[in-house]
Amino acid sequence: MSADSYDPETHKNSGRWHLELHPDVEKSALHSALRFGSFIHPTHASLRSPDHDLAWTSRDHRKHRHLAMDPSGRLRHRQGTLQKLANMRRIEYWNISWWVSILFTVGSIVWVTNGFISFLPFINTAVAEDDTGGGWTAWLGATIFEFGALFGLWEAWNRGHTADFGWGLKKLMHGEPADEAGNSTSQSEKLSSAPRKRWMWFSTDGKYFHELGFLAAFVQYWAATIFWISGFTAIPEIQTAIKPHTVIGGTGFMIASTIMMIETQKKWYLPAPTSLGWHVGFWNLVGGLGFMLCGALGYALDSSTKIAYQSSCSTFWGSWAFLIGSVIQWYESVNPVQ
16 A cells, blocks of 8 residues: 555544554454444454564553553563563653553552451451551552552553554664654655654543443443542541442452453453453452452451451452452553564
8 A cells, every 4th residue: 555545534444443554554354352233443453564464452552562662762572581571670651551550559569468457367366456557558559549540541541543553663673763754754754653642631532432441441440439438438537337339349340350351352252361461350350359249248247257257358369369460460561562
């Protein structure tokens, strides 16, 4: 396809495809595990340029994992597991996905601490109950989760309208920054860099509800908001019954996590254990289940010490599940795909 015949609307609106493509890139095999006719945008596609092929996914796109370089021009991709783990030392302040993962990781650590505080008295009678420590860590953990969910919404709104593939690809393959296009105004050099998009703080555009990634972030945000109420009411000076908000919030986390998992799958009923994003969703699903059970079992705390034990235990293992999922998401955010 020549540059002269490039029509952005043709690329953007062909079928259910919703992103702008470089004129030399062809798309095929558009697919989504959930279809509902043409309501849901594709979550998987094959992109092909004259020099390279890419198995595109909506999650990788939203997580900016197709960006080969950081703003300073340094290559992000590394070979080998140890080197990829070493990437987690990077502070990618410019990467919204990095902030999402860090916030949920820190929040999960706080919840693990809360789990120890609430569960230890049941397995070691020498440890006294600490309503103050448990209450404040619940509030802090829920607050950090709320910010993490908000950043997740910003991530979904700012996922970019252009597929990060094909723009300056030849330069990237030779290790040169993609924005070194010189001062020429030729058509080919105009196309050497992807169109830039302004940062979006809020949007009422209904098009985002056609994307599984945004739907997951949207549900997760409201789940975190409802769950935050339970954290707020756990503060010692305010402590009240927190069970309904915990149950609803935990259930919301489970729904959001299920959508995240389905986004990475080829079929809605077929797991994708080779996908990092699928594992993030899976462990968050387990974490949401733990938090939901904590609240549900809380309705019968006074009737049995065994139920109180299981309620606190659910918070404990649920917190660890969230931490595992958050660390995987951290690893995912700093390691691009080729």
